Amino acid sequence: MNTKKRIRVLLADDQMLIREGLRTLLSAESDIEVVGEAATGRQAVELTRKLRPDVVVMDISMPQMNGLEATRQIRKDFPDTKVIILSAHSDDAYVESATDLGASGYLLKHSFAHFVADAIREVHNGATFFSPAVSKRFHTRQKESSEQKDLCKAKPVRLSSREGDVLRLIAEGEAVNQIAETLSLSIKTVEKHRDHLMQKLAIHDIAGLTRYAIAEGVIDGGVQLTII
Secondary structure, eight states, X not given: OOOOOOEEEEEEOXXXXXXXXXXXXXXXXXXXXXXXXXXXXXXXXXHHHHHOOXXXXXXXXXXXXXXXXXXXXXXXXXXTSEEEEEESOOOXXXXXXXXXXXXXXXXXXXXXXXXXXXXXHHHHXXXXXXXXXXHHHHHHHHHHHHHHHHHHHHSOOEEOHHHHHHHHHHHTTOOHHHHHHHHTOOHHHHHHHHHHHHHHHTOOSXXXXXXXXXXXXXXXXXXXXXXX
């Protein structure tokens, strides 16, 4: 009798059809067991704490904390749990952000059916796994990313205290309207602060702002930026 322990997997995606598709696909794998489902980033962290899965298959665009921040928290608090990002975003910035935060794999939604089971097995065994469409670009950008990080460290950026607040909330996955409510500002004012941040930091997307904030320790409360 085969008594090999199955790989315990948590599915995190705000789209029920995606979760159902993944569950159906993985139910055919004798060595993989889906132990839970999460519809938000916050729920993914909470269920990881409760269920301690071996692998979390994580979407990026989710309410109540995006998948990048959820990945950071899971990898920090539960280092034995591996994370595979499953996303419609193929942008290099998202792939780099995910791996910087500890994700061991990155799959594109349009191709997940062909690779997800293999990806789960690979990351569970300590390897990494990327969709072919992003794998080559990712490895090429690793060297470029290292050089860019060194350049950023050499050029400290001065942010206002309000810009620091907006940056922190963006990195925590809050939408513009949520940030406006939290800080008692108008949506237009929040958008203005966000645009100023992108200009000052030479970053042109939310994923890049999130990666920068995490690298600087902003969302852990240990702000290392120069705040004025």
